[in-house]
Protein backbone atom coordinates (compact mmCIF):
# COMPACT_ATOMS: atom_id res chain seq x y z
CA UNK A 1 0.00 0.00 0.00
CA UNK A 2 1.22 3.47 -0.81
CA UNK A 3 2.60 5.40 2.16
CA UNK A 4 0.93 8.83 2.04
CA UNK A 5 3.46 10.45 4.37
CA UNK A 6 6.71 9.24 2.84
CA UNK A 7 7.10 12.31 0.64
CA UNK A 8 6.51 14.66 3.59
CA UNK A 9 8.98 12.66 5.72
CA UNK A 10 11.71 12.85 3.06
CA UNK A 11 11.01 16.53 2.53
CA UNK A 12 11.23 17.19 6.30
CA UNK A 13 14.73 15.70 6.33
CA UNK A 14 15.80 17.89 3.38
CA UNK A 15 14.38 21.06 4.96
CA UNK A 16 16.08 20.21 8.26
CA UNK A 17 19.45 20.01 6.50
CA UNK A 18 18.84 23.32 4.74
CA UNK A 19 17.81 25.03 7.98
CA UNK A 20 20.73 23.47 9.86
CA UNK A 21 23.16 25.00 7.35
CA UNK A 22 21.53 28.41 8.00
CA UNK A 23 21.95 27.97 11.75
CA UNK A 24 25.61 26.95 11.43
CA UNK A 25 26.27 29.98 9.22
CA UNK A 26 24.49 32.30 11.67
CA UNK A 27 26.68 30.93 14.46
CA UNK A 28 29.74 32.41 12.72
CA UNK A 29 28.53 35.99 13.30
CA UNK A 30 27.57 37.88 16.43
CA UNK A 31 24.40 36.51 18.06
CA UNK A 32 22.09 39.08 19.65
CA UNK A 33 19.81 37.59 22.25
CA UNK A 34 16.29 38.77 23.10
CA UNK A 35 13.91 37.41 25.74
CA UNK A 36 10.32 36.06 25.67
CA UNK A 37 8.28 34.75 28.64
CA UNK A 38 11.08 35.36 31.18
CA UNK A 39 14.64 36.70 31.33
CA UNK A 40 15.94 33.18 30.75
CA UNK A 41 13.59 32.31 27.87
CA UNK A 42 15.83 33.30 24.96
CA UNK A 43 15.28 33.92 21.27
CA UNK A 44 17.50 35.22 18.45
CA UNK A 45 16.86 36.57 14.96
CA UNK A 46 18.09 33.18 13.72
CA UNK A 47 15.29 31.32 15.54
CA UNK A 48 12.74 33.63 13.89
CA UNK A 49 14.31 33.60 10.42
CA UNK A 50 14.81 29.82 10.33
CA UNK A 51 11.19 29.21 11.38
CA UNK A 52 10.03 31.41 8.48
CA UNK A 53 12.31 29.53 6.05
CA UNK A 54 10.93 26.16 7.20
CA UNK A 55 7.28 27.22 6.99
CA UNK A 56 7.66 28.85 3.57
CA UNK A 57 9.51 25.79 2.21
CA UNK A 58 6.69 23.52 3.43
CA UNK A 59 3.98 25.78 1.99
CA UNK A 60 5.79 25.94 -1.33
CA UNK A 61 6.03 22.16 -1.48
CA UNK A 62 2.58 21.14 -0.19
CA UNK A 63 0.41 24.18 -0.91
CA UNK A 64 -0.48 27.31 1.03
CA UNK A 65 -3.43 25.83 2.98
CA UNK A 66 -2.85 22.07 2.93
CA UNK A 67 -1.31 21.88 6.41
CA UNK A 68 -1.38 23.75 9.74
CA UNK A 69 1.69 24.93 11.64
CA UNK A 70 2.61 25.29 15.28
CA UNK A 71 5.96 27.06 15.43
CA UNK A 72 7.70 28.11 18.65
CA UNK A 73 8.42 31.64 17.46
CA UNK A 74 5.03 32.13 15.75
CA UNK A 75 3.26 31.12 18.97
CA UNK A 76 5.49 33.59 20.88
CA UNK A 77 4.10 36.27 18.55
CA UNK A 78 0.48 35.29 19.25
CA UNK A 79 -0.31 32.56 16.71
CA UNK A 80 -2.59 29.80 18.09
CA UNK A 81 -1.15 26.60 19.53
CA UNK A 82 -3.98 24.16 18.93
CA UNK A 83 -4.05 20.75 17.26
CA UNK A 84 -6.95 19.97 14.98
CA UNK A 85 -7.71 17.05 12.65
CA UNK A 86 -5.72 18.80 9.93
CA UNK A 87 -2.11 17.65 9.44
CA UNK A 88 0.04 19.97 11.53
CA UNK A 89 3.78 20.59 11.47
CA UNK A 90 5.21 21.32 14.91
CA UNK A 91 8.41 23.29 14.56
CA UNK A 92 11.19 24.33 16.92
CA UNK A 93 13.65 26.15 14.67
CA UNK A 94 16.47 26.12 17.24
CA UNK A 95 16.08 23.88 20.26
CA UNK A 96 18.64 24.94 22.84
CA UNK A 97 18.86 28.65 22.08
CA UNK A 98 20.78 29.14 25.34
CA UNK A 99 23.48 26.79 24.02
CA UNK A 100 23.36 28.45 20.59
CA UNK A 101 24.07 31.93 21.94
CA UNK A 102 27.30 30.80 23.62
CA UNK A 103 28.58 29.60 20.22
CA UNK A 104 30.48 26.94 22.10
CA UNK A 105 30.44 23.27 21.41
CA UNK A 106 27.10 22.38 22.96
CA UNK A 107 24.44 20.95 20.76
CA UNK A 108 21.40 22.71 19.48
CA UNK A 109 18.82 21.24 17.27
CA UNK A 110 16.39 21.84 14.59
CA UNK A 111 13.28 19.79 14.77
CA UNK A 112 9.99 19.40 13.11
CA UNK A 113 7.43 16.74 12.84
CA UNK A 114 4.01 16.03 11.61
CA UNK A 115 1.03 15.33 13.76
CA UNK A 116 -2.24 14.16 12.38
CA UNK A 117 -4.47 14.17 15.47
CA UNK A 118 -3.68 14.63 19.16
CA UNK A 119 -1.30 11.80 20.14
CA UNK A 120 -0.99 10.50 16.57
CA UNK A 121 2.47 11.43 15.39
CA UNK A 122 3.38 10.34 11.87
CA UNK A 123 7.10 11.15 11.83
CA UNK A 124 9.75 13.22 13.54
CA UNK A 125 13.06 14.72 12.48
CA UNK A 126 15.76 16.16 14.73
CA UNK A 127 18.86 17.54 13.04
CA UNK A 128 21.78 18.06 15.40
CA UNK A 129 23.43 20.51 13.06
CA UNK A 130 26.73 21.12 14.88
CA UNK A 131 27.65 17.45 14.92
CA UNK A 132 25.80 16.85 11.62
CA UNK A 133 23.65 13.99 12.93
CA UNK A 134 20.19 13.41 11.48
CA UNK A 135 17.77 11.60 13.80
CA UNK A 136 14.45 10.55 12.35
CA UNK A 137 11.57 8.15 12.86
CA UNK A 138 8.47 7.20 10.90
CA UNK A 139 5.49 5.54 12.57
CA UNK A 140 5.88 1.75 12.45
CA UNK A 141 9.16 1.96 10.53
CA UNK A 142 11.80 2.40 13.25
CA UNK A 143 14.11 5.17 14.42
CA UNK A 144 17.43 6.07 12.85
CA UNK A 145 20.52 8.21 13.30
CA UNK A 146 22.18 8.89 9.94
CA UNK A 147 20.23 5.95 8.49
CA UNK A 148 21.53 3.50 11.13
CA UNK A 149 18.75 1.96 13.29
CA UNK A 150 18.77 3.12 16.90
CA UNK A 151 17.45 1.33 19.99
CA UNK A 152 16.85 2.32 23.61
CA UNK A 153 18.96 0.83 26.41
CA UNK A 154 17.89 -2.57 27.79
CA UNK A 155 18.78 -1.55 31.37
CA UNK A 156 16.16 -2.56 33.97
CA UNK A 157 18.15 -1.63 37.07
CA UNK A 158 17.44 1.95 38.16
CA UNK A 159 20.63 1.90 40.28
CA UNK A 160 22.70 1.56 37.10
CA UNK A 161 20.74 4.13 35.10
CA UNK A 162 21.59 7.63 33.85
CA UNK A 163 18.74 10.13 33.97
CA UNK A 164 18.35 13.51 32.26
CA UNK A 165 16.32 16.49 33.37
CA UNK A 166 16.31 20.22 32.62
CA UNK A 167 15.31 23.31 34.58
CA UNK A 168 13.02 25.07 32.08
CA UNK A 169 12.54 28.83 31.93
CA UNK A 170 10.55 29.56 35.10
CA UNK A 171 12.75 30.65 37.98
CA UNK A 172 10.07 31.11 40.64
CA UNK A 173 11.69 29.85 43.86
CA UNK A 174 8.91 27.40 44.74
CA UNK A 175 9.21 25.67 41.33
CA UNK A 176 13.02 25.63 41.42
CA UNK A 177 12.84 24.10 44.92
CA UNK A 178 10.63 21.28 43.60
CA UNK A 179 12.90 20.70 40.60
CA UNK A 180 15.99 20.40 42.82
CA UNK A 181 14.19 18.30 45.43
CA UNK A 182 13.16 15.86 42.67
CA UNK A 183 16.70 15.74 41.32
CA UNK A 184 18.11 15.12 44.80
CA UNK A 185 15.66 12.27 45.41
CA UNK A 186 16.43 10.65 42.06
CA UNK A 187 20.18 10.99 42.57
CA UNK A 188 19.82 9.35 45.99
CA UNK A 189 17.82 6.32 44.73
CA UNK A 190 20.76 6.06 43.81
CA UNK A 191 21.24 6.32 40.04
CA UNK A 192 24.56 6.31 38.21
CA UNK A 193 24.21 9.94 37.17
CA UNK A 194 22.11 12.96 36.28
CA UNK A 195 22.67 14.83 33.01
CA UNK A 196 21.20 17.62 30.89
CA UNK A 197 22.28 18.77 27.42
CA UNK A 198 20.21 21.98 27.33
CA UNK A 199 17.94 20.78 24.55
CA UNK A 200 14.93 18.53 24.94
CA UNK A 201 15.39 17.20 21.40
CA UNK A 202 18.95 16.04 22.09
CA UNK A 203 17.89 14.61 25.43
CA UNK A 204 15.21 12.50 23.76
CA UNK A 205 17.62 11.32 21.08
CA UNK A 206 20.01 10.28 23.87
CA UNK A 207 17.20 8.13 25.32
CA UNK A 208 16.50 6.73 21.84
CA UNK A 209 20.12 5.76 21.21
CA UNK A 210 20.49 4.13 24.63
CA UNK A 211 23.08 6.64 25.89
CA UNK A 212 20.82 7.34 28.89
CA UNK A 213 17.79 5.57 30.33
CA UNK A 214 15.33 8.45 30.76
CA UNK A 215 14.59 12.15 30.32
CA UNK A 216 11.81 13.96 32.15
CA UNK A 217 10.76 17.59 32.39
CA UNK A 218 7.85 19.71 33.59
CA UNK A 219 7.44 22.98 31.70
CA UNK A 220 8.61 21.91 28.24
CA UNK A 221 6.48 22.80 25.20
CA UNK A 222 5.05 20.61 22.44
CA UNK A 223 7.64 21.92 19.94
CA UNK A 224 10.51 20.88 22.25
CA UNK A 225 9.44 17.24 22.31
CA UNK A 226 7.07 16.40 19.42
CA UNK A 227 9.71 14.93 17.10
CA UNK A 228 11.46 13.22 20.00
CA UNK A 229 8.24 11.48 21.02
CA UNK A 230 8.12 9.32 17.92
CA UNK A 231 11.90 8.87 17.82
CA UNK A 232 11.83 7.45 21.37
CA UNK A 233 8.75 5.29 20.67
CA UNK A 234 10.16 3.86 17.44
CA UNK A 235 13.46 3.14 19.21
CA UNK A 236 11.48 0.93 21.63
CA UNK A 237 11.00 3.40 24.50
CA UNK A 238 7.91 4.74 26.24
CA UNK A 239 6.28 8.08 27.08
CA UNK A 240 4.26 8.76 30.22
CA UNK A 241 2.88 11.72 32.07
CA UNK A 242 4.81 12.73 35.21
CA UNK A 243 1.95 11.28 37.32
CA UNK A 244 2.21 7.89 35.58
CA UNK A 245 -0.86 8.46 33.39
CA UNK A 246 -0.93 8.60 29.59
CA UNK A 247 1.39 11.09 27.90
CA UNK A 248 -0.32 14.23 26.57
CA UNK A 249 1.69 16.31 24.07
CA UNK A 250 0.04 19.58 25.08
CA UNK A 251 0.33 19.13 28.85
CA UNK A 252 3.94 20.42 29.14
CA UNK A 253 4.84 17.36 31.26
CA UNK A 254 6.73 14.32 30.08
CA UNK A 255 8.71 11.28 31.09
CA UNK A 256 10.47 9.45 28.26
CA UNK A 257 12.29 6.25 29.15
CA UNK A 258 13.73 3.02 27.83
CA UNK A 259 11.07 0.97 29.64
CA UNK A 260 8.13 1.21 32.05
CA UNK A 261 10.11 -0.05 35.04
CA UNK A 262 12.60 2.83 34.86
CA UNK A 263 9.89 5.39 34.03
CA UNK A 264 7.67 4.38 36.97
CA UNK A 265 10.59 4.36 39.42
CA UNK A 266 11.49 7.95 38.47
CA UNK A 267 7.84 9.00 38.59
CA UNK A 268 7.71 7.95 42.28
CA UNK A 269 10.20 10.73 43.04
CA UNK A 270 8.87 13.55 40.84
CA UNK A 271 7.45 16.51 42.74
CA UNK A 272 4.80 17.88 40.40
CA UNK A 273 4.17 21.62 40.11
CA UNK A 274 1.48 23.31 38.02
CA UNK A 275 2.17 24.57 34.49
CA UNK A 276 -0.42 25.88 32.01
CA UNK A 277 -1.18 23.73 28.98
CA UNK A 278 0.21 24.68 25.55
CA UNK A 279 -3.33 24.70 24.13
CA UNK A 280 -4.88 26.71 26.97
CA UNK A 281 -7.01 29.59 25.65
CA UNK A 282 -5.03 32.84 25.50
CA UNK A 283 -5.57 35.19 28.45
CA UNK A 284 -7.63 38.25 27.55
Ligand SMILES: O=P(O)(O)O[C@H]1[C@H](O)[C@@H](O)[C@H](O)[C@@H](O)[C@@H]1O
Nearest residue numbers: 094095096097166168169199200
Ligand atom coordinates in the same frame (compact mmCIF):
# COMPACT_ATOMS: atom_id res chain seq x y z
O1 LIG B 1 15.76 26.47 23.34
P1 LIG B 1 14.32 26.21 23.32
O2 LIG B 1 13.79 25.82 21.99
O3 LIG B 1 13.51 27.34 23.91
O4 LIG B 1 14.00 24.90 24.24
C1 LIG B 1 14.50 24.57 25.52
C2 LIG B 1 13.69 25.30 26.56
O5 LIG B 1 13.82 26.68 26.40
C3 LIG B 1 14.17 24.96 27.97
O6 LIG B 1 13.34 25.58 28.88
C4 LIG B 1 14.07 23.46 28.22
O7 LIG B 1 14.53 23.18 29.53
C5 LIG B 1 14.84 22.72 27.19
O8 LIG B 1 14.64 21.33 27.46
C6 LIG B 1 14.29 23.09 25.81
O9 LIG B 1 14.83 22.27 24.86
Ligand SMILES: [Mg+2]
Nearest residue numbers: 072092094095
Ligand atom coordinates in the same frame (compact mmCIF):
# COMPACT_ATOMS: atom_id res chain seq x y z
MG1 LIG C 1 13.51 26.87 20.17
